[in-house]
Amino acid sequence: DTEVTQTPKHLVMGMTNKKSLKCEQHMGHRAMYWYKQKAKKPPELMFVYSYEKLSINESVPSRFSPECPNSSLLNLHLHALQPEDSALYLCASSQGTVVAGELFFGEGSRLTVL
Amino acid sequence: AQSVTQLGSHVSVSEGALVLLRCNYSSSVPPYLFWYVQYPNQGLQLLLKYTSAATLVKGINGFEAEFKKSETSFHLTKPSAHMSDAAEYFCAVSPNNAGNMLTFGGGTRLMVKP
Numbered sequence: 001d002t003e004v005t006q007t008p009k010h011l012v013m014g015m016t017n018k019k020s021l022k023c024e025q026h027m028g029h030r031a032m033y034w035y036k037q038k039a040k041k042p043p044e045l046m047f048v049y050s051y052e053k054l055s056i057n058e059s060v061p062s063r064f065s066p067e068c069p070n071s072s073l074l075n076l077h078l079h080a081l082q083p084e085d086s087a088l089y090l091c092a093s094s095q096g097t098v099v100a101g102e103l104f105f106g107e108g109s110r111l112t113v114l
Numbered sequence: 115a116q117s118v119t120q121l122g123s124h125v126s127v128s129e130g131a132l133v134l135l136r137c138n139y140s141s142s143v144p145p146y147l148f149w150y151v152q153y154p155n156q157g158l159q160l161l162l163k164y165t166s167a168a169t170l171v172k173g174i175n176g177f178e179a180e181f182k183k184s185e186t187s188f189h190l191t192k193p194s195a196h197m198s199d200a201a202e203y204f205c206a207v208s209p210n211n212a213g214n215m216l217t218f219g220g221g222t223r224l225m226v227k228p
Contacts, residue, residue, distance in 0.1 A: 107157045
């Protein structure tokens with residue numbers, strides 16, 4: 001199983017809503033990532049979890065709150081978002097963060113903030 | 115800080131023609147370099163990677179890239195384009211002590227004409 005599964009695929013939310021994006025992998029990977037991708041732009045790193053601990057937060061606003069309940073799951077909790085937060089949110093995983101292995105990406109969750 | 119620049123946001127080739135996508139990197143020490151492909155409405159998939167072993171790297175789907183230190187380049191090539199190669203291609207760089215901390219270039223959209 002070399003899949004990273006993201007749910008939901010599409011999400012529309014108002015600026016006062018609270019919602020969550022979910023990501024799951026069963027490859028035994030110990031590093032998991034959240035990326036944000038705006039239309040026609042490259043992915044931008046948001047968060048990195050290594051061995052279930054947050055290791056990198058790329059100065060992301062607090063309205064985005066990551067959580068790693070266990071080594072297979074990664075959540076992104078969303079609250080009080082702005083319309084400019086509308087984007088494709090990609091989850092990825094890898095065996096670690098040091099050795100240059102391969103990042104496995106999910107298909108993404110497309111978020112629209114009204 | 116490391117960065118990559120992809121020359122040409124759009125490249126159009128005829129089916130069967132040579133594909134050449136350009137990537138130049140900026141780094142004070144030899145980095146790790148990657149090419150990823152993104153098909154519409156999907157996540158990213160690794161095509162190939164350079165991690166200081168052979169300078170000519172072969173990847174999936176007939177793609178290859180050559181690391182040229184003197185030119186600080188890592189261009190992606192394929193001898194004969196196929197319609198299914200139409201996608202967005204991202205060059206990425208990471209430091210060699212944190213191989214999975216990727217910084218992506220701006221992307222090149224490859225269009226293949228019949």
